[in-house]
């Protein structure tokens with residue numbers, strides 16, 4: 001996902017390390033396959049990170065591979081393969097690319113499609129989907145892919161949290177959702193135990209859960225250093241530095257990465273080293289995935305004195321103390337409640353402001369904390385989850401908050417190039 005055709009100039013040394021880390025993730029799943037270690041297709045923000053790491057399962061990140069194909073300008077042929085099977089272009093393009101890839105691999109009798117970017121993605125031993133965490137393709141992508149790998153079993157858990165209701169405190173029903181989520185997590189453990197003949201190491205699961213708590217804190221502590229003027233890091237880099245949080249959560253390497261990033265940003269702040277030479281406008285990347293093929297465009301903004309000290313996209317964590325978690329001894333309850341409290345974190349604020357919604361409250365918090373002058377919403381024809389509701393959020397933001405400048409943008413294909421609109 002974070003690899004680009006040409007190396008983009010990054011503001012931080014941490015972001016510059018990420019393409020190699022993404023590559024290492026893919027080398028790891030191909031190598032594990034060769035060595036007969038279990039490999040699972042997994043999806044970003046799946047709530048299984050601790051379980052996978054505690055059971056030594058090597059994740060092969062399905063969306064990440066589609067992102068790599070896109071960054072390499074090589075997704076078109078896989079999308080066309082999927083279309084030849086009547087998959088609609090209106091599907092999530094990450095899923096469509098992955099389905100086209102697997103259709104082709106199946107056509108070749110299990111061989112990797114020719115010149116697959118980075119040598120391809122390992123054929124998994126099993127697939128782990130999580131419906132509603134984040135989206136419905138987490139149900140259907142694994143099921144559709146099984147057409148092309150009928151011998152590969154899938155576990156598709158459901159993970160829900162209380163929906164927002166302006167007349168109800170979510171804590172009144174939270175326990176009910178918690179019980180359900182814990183049962184689903186037990187289900188994924190039982191499934192992996194059956195597939196691998198390995199037993200869960202509960203002490204290790206607890207250790208990994210502690211490590212994830214610390215990683216969330218370190219991630220937020222590092223990112224919040226960007227509040228400083230001039231900001232030492234902006235969204236162009238954050239689209240790389242999200243990789244350890246999204247794809248390496250539960251590893252010491254992910255924690256160390258954010259600790260190094262924290263130290264690096266502290267040094268930059270001390271030296272008053274900003275992303276833009278003359279920082280004049282502070283923008284919030286309000287929603288949407290970035291154009292992976294044009295991350296260098298953030299430097300265009302920087303050249304005009306505009307920086308993005310904060311973004312909603314890929315900020316899938318919060319400081320643990322802000323979630324007000326009770327003391328729980330069961331690691332599965334801790335994992336489930338951490339996610340649930342994260343997803344419902346902005347509910348209380350939304351109830352206090354007439355006409356607001358949690359996602360907008362989150363934007364308002366960032367606007368105020370990071371001294372934001374305007375909000376950019378990027379509409380990409382790719383992941384459906386992270387782009388639905390953008391127009392509504394922008395409208396509500398103006399209605400309930402203030403007349404802050406808002407820009408909606410997208411990239412339009414012109415021949416072989418993409419133009420910013």
Ligand code: SF4
Pocket residue numbers: 043044063092093094095134135136137138141382383384385386
């Ligand atoms: S819609 Fe988004 S989150 Fe869901 S599978 Fe597609 S890329 Fe992943």
